Amino acid sequence: MLRAYAADRVRAAEESVMAGLPEGELMARAARGLAEVCRARLAERGGATVVGLVGSGNNGGDALYALAHLADAGYAASAVVGERGVPLGDKDSWEAAGVRIVDGSDQAAVREALGDADVVIDGILGIGGRPGLPDAARRWLDEVPDTAYVVSVDLPSGQDPAGEIGTDTGVFADETVTFGVAKPVHLLPATEAAVGQLTLIDIGLDVEGGPDVERLDFDDVAALWPVPGAADDKYSRGVLGIVAGGEAYTGAAVLSCTAAVESGVGMVRYVGPPTPTRLVRAAVPEAVHGPGRVQAWVVGPGLDVEAEGSDAHAQLRVAREAIDSDLPLLVDAGGLALVAGRRDAPTLLTPHAGELATLVSRLTGDDVSRTDVTAAPLRHARTVADHTGATVLLKGAITLVVPPSDSGLPVRSQDDAPPWLATAGAGDVLSGIAGTLLAAGLSPLDAGSLAALVHGVAADRANPGGPVRALAVAMAVPATVAALLRR
Numbered sequence: 001m002l003r004a005y006a007a008d009r010v011r012a013a014e015e016s017v018m019a020g021l022p023e024g025e026l027m028a029r030a031a032r033g034l035a036e037v038c039r040a041r042l043a044e045r046g047g048a049t050v051v052g053l054v055g056s057g058n059n060g061g062d063a064l065y066a067l068a069h070l071a072d073a074g075y076a077a078s079a080v081v082g083e084r085g086v087p088l089g090d091k092d093s094w095e096a097a098g099v100r101i102v103d104g105s106d107q108a109a110v111r112e113a114l115g116d117a118d119v120v121i122d123g124i125l126g127i128g129g130r131p132g133l134p135d136a137a138r139r140w141l142d143e144v145p146d147t148a149y150v151v152s153v154d155l156p157s158g159q160d161p162a163g164e165i166g167t168d169t170g171v172f173a174d175e176t177v178t179f180g181v182a183k184p185v186h187l188l189p190a191t192e193a194a195v196g197q198l199t200l201i202d203i204g205l206d207v208e209g210g211p212d213v214e215r216l217d218f219d220d221v222a223a224l225w226p227v228p229g230a231a232d233d234k235y236s237r238g239v240l241g242i243v244a245g246g247e248a249y250t251g252a253a254v255l256s257c258t259a260a261v262e263s264g265v266g267m268v269r270y271v272g273p274p275t276p277t278r279l280v281r282a283a284v285p286e287a288v289h290g291p292g293r294v295q296a297w298v299v300g301p302g303l304d305v306e307a308e309g310s311d312a313h314a315q316l317r318v319a320r321e322a323i324d325s326d327l328p329l330l331v332d333a334g335g336l337a338l339v340a341g342r343r344d345a346p347t348l349l350t351p352h353a354g355e356l357a358t359l360v361s362r363l364t365g366d367d368v369s370r371t372d373v374t375a376a377p378l379r380h381a382r383t384v385a386d387h388t389g390a391t392v393l394l395k396g397a398i399t400l401v402v403p404p405s406d407s408g409l410p411v412r413s414q415d416d417a418p419p420w421l422a423t424a425g426a427g428d429v430l431s432g433i434a435g436t437l438l439a440a441g442l443s444p445l446d447a448g449s450l451a452a453l454v455h456g457v458a459a460d461r462a463n464p465g466g467p468v469r470a471l472a473v474a475m476a477v478p479a480t481v482a483a484l485l486r487r
């Protein structure tokens with residue numbers, strides 16, 4: 001499990017560690033680790049020249065000390081500094097340590113220095129930064145050659161340390177070297193694309209309490225996935241009711257039911273009108289039909305809440321009963337239109353960005369667009385979680401699973417899916433996997449994040465590096481789970 005802690009908690013931890021250490025020791029550790037990474041990247045690239053972009057705070061201090069180590073190791077090291085000059089010591093002392101100081105307001109000098117750079121160290125802003133870069137720093141970035149390898153110190157400068165707000169004016173790094181623990185910026189969808197490879201340097205930091213953001217990795221699957229024992233039967237493993245599909249969207253019913261049986265559900269009860277029922281009978285002979293006792297519900301894939309006719313109305317009635325029940329519930333796609341008040345039972349909502357925008361707008365009365373959601377995904381997912389008491393799984397290239405704030409639980413952020421998984425029906429498959437896990441008794445947070453992980457890995461295994469259809473993802477789930485359980 002990768003764990004990230006908010007910047008203010010990291011600062012508090014730094015302060016308590018620093019109290020027991022000689023002055024400057026923590027920064028010295030950070031800079032030594034940073035210099036080692038840069039030295040390895042220079043060696044891999046056969047490079048001789050490293051240039052730091054140095055801001056006025058401690059992030060710039062880390063960069064400067066690392067540059068001094070690299071100068072000491074024989075590399076040509078320069079530091080571009082802003083109008084406030086070097087963050088620590090004075091220009092002469094750094095030049096005595098072998099670091100050439102370049103006046104950042106002299107664009108020609110900046111261009112000349114960066115033109116030769118094999119590695120660029122981005123030490124403009126760290127956890128003290130707000131989203132966006134000062135104009136002067138933006139002009140420095142204009143001179144960074146495409147061929148240079150950009151190593152960001154702690155986080156890509158100008159990106160939101162909290163990972164809440166995306167900006168395209170910040171640094172986009174090849175690698176980010178962070179200290180002690182990861183921060184939300186490294187894992188959350190608004191900012192993670194700017195981080196590049198994440199490298200963690202141990203500086204002896206220990207943050208108290210649980211993380212703010214987590215990411216399950218493959219080694220977490222065995223501890224969470226419900227593995228049946230000899231005493232289990234289909235009922236104890238979990239019966240999942242699926243209210244999905246209609247005369248218009250017939251495939252969603254097949255995909256959701258298929259994914260559930262491929263995920264090892266005890267039994268599926270399918271509820272829908274005649275055409276999807278016929279198709280589910282043919283494609284998923286394991287499913288039983290019509291309402292009955294279940295341990296959890298999936299409501300919504302391919303569900304048309306506006307559909308007319310007695311069959312559609314009967315299906316809608318079961319959907320509403322499921323929502324009003326005290327059973328664990330997953331609500332997806334068409335079913336999201338039925339979500340209104342709070343539920344006390346475990347609830348997982350699984351919108352994509354457009355559906356979340358509609359949901360936020362309806363619940364808050366604000367006019368929120370899909371673009372607003374993609375610019376600040378965590379904020380909007382949390383708004384819905386707090387309004388409904390449900391856990392919100394926001395689908396995307398990175399899947400966010402956001403419990404209500406008052407739960408005290410961390411956000412999970414999963415990046416397991418290949419871009420090929422952005423295909424019709426993939427969400428229906430996810431609902432079948434996550435529904436199976438809810439029926440087996442997992443919490444919405446575990447069910448949602450574990451399902452997102454398995455869904456992404458199954459897509460990759462179905463056809464590594466190439467296109468994949470939703471049905472193939474569902475069919476790849478059994479071997480994927482077996483492989484993850486064997487680790």
Ligand SMILES: NC(=O)C1=CN([C@@H]2O[C@H](COP(=O)(O)OP(=O)(O)OC[C@H]3O[C@@H](n4cnc5c(N)ncnc54)[C@H](O)[C@@H]3O)[C@@H](O)[C@H]2O)[C@@H](O)CC1
Pocket residue numbers: 011014018026027030055056057058059060062124125126127128129130131132133134153154155158179
């Ligand atoms: N506290 C410690 O002991 C350690 C800190 N470390 C480094 O220190 C960094 C944090 O340093 P600082 O707190 O000095 O803060 P930063 O160096 O991140 O930022 C410096 C200052 O820039 C200004 N600023 C922020 N956003 C801006 C914007 N968008 N435009 C213009 N100005 C802006 C703010 O006044 C901020 O205080 C960490 O990210 C890490 O790199 C490491 O050396 C490890 C040890």
Ligand SMILES: [K+]
Pocket residue numbers: 059122123124125126152153154155156157
């Ligand atoms: K930085």
